[in-house]
Every structure is written in C-alpha cells, then in structure tokens.
Amino acid sequence: xxGNLKVLLTDKLDTEELxxxxxxxxxIGDIAVIRIPKPLIQKSELIAEVIMQTxxxxxxxxxxxxxxxxxxxxxxxxxxxxxxxxxxxYKEYGCIFKVNLEKSYFSPRLSYxxxxxxxxxxxxxxxxxxxxxxxxxxxxxxxxxxxxxIFSIDINPDAVxxxxxxxxxxxxxxxxxxxxxxxxxxxxxxxxxxxxRVLMPLPERAFEYLNYALLTLKPAGGWIHYYDFVxxxxxxxxxxxxxxxxxxxxxxxxVEFETxxxxxxxxxxxxxxxxVLDLRFVAR
Numbered sequence: 001x002x003g004n005l006k007v008l009l010t011d012k013l014d015t016e017e018l019x020x021x022x023x024x025x026x027x028i029g030d031i032a033v034i035r036i037p038k039p040l041i042q043k044s045e046l047i048a049e050v051i052m053q054t055x056x057x058x059x060x061x062x063x064x065x066x067x068x069x070x071x072x073x074x075x076x077x078x079x080x081x082x083x084x085x086x087x088x089x090y091k092e093y094g095c096i097f098k099v100n101l102e103k104s105y106f107s108p109r110l111s112y113x114x115x116x117x118x119x120x121x122x123x124x125x126x127x128x129x130x131x132x133x134x135x136x137x138x139x140x141x142x143x144x145x146x147x148x149x150i151f152s153i154d155i156n157p158d159a160v161x162x163x164x165x166x167x168x169x170x171x172x173x174x175x176x177x178x179x180x181x182x183x184x185x186x187x188x189x190x191x192x193x194x195x196x197r198v199l200m201p202l203p204e205r206a207f208e209y210l211n212y213a214l215l216t217l218k219p220a221g222g223w224i225h226y227y228d229f230v231x232x233x234x235x236x237x238x239x240x241x242x243x244x245x246x247x248x249x250x251x252x253x254x255v256e257f258e259t260x261x262x263x264x265x266x267x268x269x270x271x272x273x274x275x276v277l278d279l280r281f282v283a284r
Contacts, residue, residue: 005034008050013043025051028101028108029088030059033077048081059083062101072156073105073133073202092136093118095143096169097162099134104159106134110201113265113276114140117225120278121145121197128195128216129153130183130209131202135163135176142172151194153179153186187212196222203229203274210249214281221281228275229268238264238273246277256282 006023013021017040025034032051036044048061060083066076077086086102092111099106114137121127123146129138132152141150154160160180167173179186198213200206206227213224226246232238239262250257261278268274 005047005051008054009047012046012050013040017043021047026108027055027058028099028106029090030057031086031088031101032058032061033064033101034061034080035064044080052082060085060088062086068105071205072159073204074103075101075105077102093140093144095136095139097134097136097139097166098169099162100158104134104156104162106136109266110136115144117141117199118144120223121147124148125196126194126218127151127197127199128187128191128213129199129201130187130213130216131200131205132163132178133159133201135166135178137199137201138163138176139166139170139172142167142175143170147175150176151179151191152176153181153183155180155182183209184212187216191216193218198222198224200224200226203227207245207249210246211253214253214255217281219284221283224279224281226277226279227265228277229272230275231272233271239275242275243277246279250279255284 004023005025006018006021009021020037020040022035025032051061052058061080062077063080064075065078068075087100090097090099093115118140121141125147127141127147127150129152132138132154135152138150138152141147152163157180160178164178167176192215195216198216200213228242230238230241232241243259243262258280259277260280263276265274265276
C-alpha cells in the first residue's frame with residue numbers, strides 16, 4: 001500500500017484528480033522522485049507531504065519534469081518539499097551508492113536485474129560494463145562474485161566521479177577499473193578481446209554498440225547481456241520482438257550465438273517495455 005500513490009491520496013483528492021495520479025514513485029535513499037500531471041501541479045506540496053508522512057526516512061521530494069534525455073541520460077528535477085538537494089546515498093544488497101539524481105542516471109527499479117547478473121559471474125572472469133553510470137552493476141559484481149576485473153566505462157564525467165567514489169566506499173577499487181569515455185573508442189583502443197562477459201545496460205544505445213561488445217569478447221567467446229526498449233501491442237511478445245531484431249543483426253555478422261534467456265525487466269509506459277537478452281557466444 002505504501003507504494004501506491006493513488007491509495008495514499010484517496011482521502012486527499014477527489015475522484016477526477018485521483019484518476020490523473022501516477023500511482024508509482026521512486027524512493028532513492030532519502031529522496032522521493034514523483035511525477036505530477038500538469039492539472040495537479042497545485043497539489044504538489046500536498047502530495048509530497050503525504051509521501052513524507054508515509055515514509056519517515058524521506059527528507060526530500062523532487063518532481064521529475066522531463067523524460068530522460070541526452071547521451072548522459074539526465075532528467076530535469078524540481079524541488080517540491082523537504083531539504084533542497086539532489087544528492088543522496090542508496091543501499092542495495094550490501095552495497096552503498098552515492099548518487100546525484102540531477103547529474104547522473106539512476107533507477108532503484110533495476111535492483112533485481114543487477115543482482116541477477118552479478119550471480120551469473122564466474123570466478124576469475126573479466127567483465128566489461130560499457131555503460132556503467134555510477135557503478136551499480138560493476139560494484140555489485142565485485143562484491144558478490146570473484147570476478148578478476150570489471151572494466152567500467154561511462155561517458156558522463158559526473159557519473160564517473162561518483163563511480164570512483166563508490167568503488168572506494170565499497171572497497172572494490174582494486175578490481176573495478178573506472179574509465180571515462182565513449183565505450184566505442186575505449187573498446188577499440190584498450191579492450192579488444194578482453195572480456196568473458198559484457199554488460200550493455202543502456203537500452204537506447206545498445207543496438208548501435210552491439211558490434212563493439214562483440215569486439216570486446218575474448219576469441220574463446222563469452223556472454224553479452226543486452227538491453228533494449230521495445231513497443232509491443234497486446235498480441236505481441238516484446239521479448240520475441242527484441243530477440244528477432246538482435247538475431248537478424250548478429251546473423252548478418254556471421255557469429256555463432258544462442259539466446260539463453262530473455263525477460264521483461266520492467267514496463268516503462270503504455271505498451272513499452274525494457275527487455276534483456278542473455279546472449280552466449282562460442283569461439284570465433
């Protein structure tokens with residue numbers, strides 16, 4: 001019930017207003033991020049107050065006023081109530097992450113997926129995370145596996161600064177190698193034939209970068225965890241749509257692979273989904 005904003009506001013708004021409310025919201029550390037429809041902007045403080053009363057640890061409520069945009073995956077946030085800040089500390093599976101929600105992308109909704117990947121990493125693997133952000137996937141892997149090295153790339157300088165700090169906070173800086181730059185250039189110049197496993201947790205760009213992920217894998221083969229966004233109607237399976245799209249590209253590249261697993265990571269809007277494919281490649 002705490003997670004359903006419509007329920008929390010039942011006694012505060014009329015029926016027509018409740019119909020407009022987005023029922024879900026994110027709590028990241030001590031910051032709550034909400035979306036407020038334009039007709040309810042005047043109710044922003046009321047909504048924030050209800051959230052802060054329900055979740056005593058929340059010290060700040062921010063309103064997300066834009067979708068995620070540009071190559072850094074930023075979003076515009078407006079202060080609504082509480083402390084005026086965008087930086088917080090978030091905990092997940094024994095790891096601590098400092099993050100600035102205005103300067104770098106972060107989603108608590110990927111918590112399960114991050115651990116799902118971490119559990120697959122085998123002893124002494126070399127992992128390349130092509131879109132590492134503040135380091136969540138990489139640090140979880142370092143803490144919950146015996147990976148040899150995790151090369152963590154991101155083009156956003158603010159995200160890289162926080163990632164560096166997070167590796168120190170979590171005491172994994174000896175195995176997580178933080179690299180600032182475009183993954184294409186980093187792979188071409190430094191990481192060819194390096195990885196047993198490649199992560200591509202940037203759905204907007206993963207398809208474009210797929211051939212570079214392949215370039216990163218060792219000649220003996222390995223794994224690529226590929227993420228994508230897809231639109232699918234009620235008669236379509238979004239997983240199969242992405243699988244078909246990726247398979248077509250890989251077949252043209254004449255590489256041997258299999259899709260060992262796929263799942264809907266989350267629904268991101270009406271008929272829009274985030275999908276992950278676990279792809280296994282054999283020796284080339």
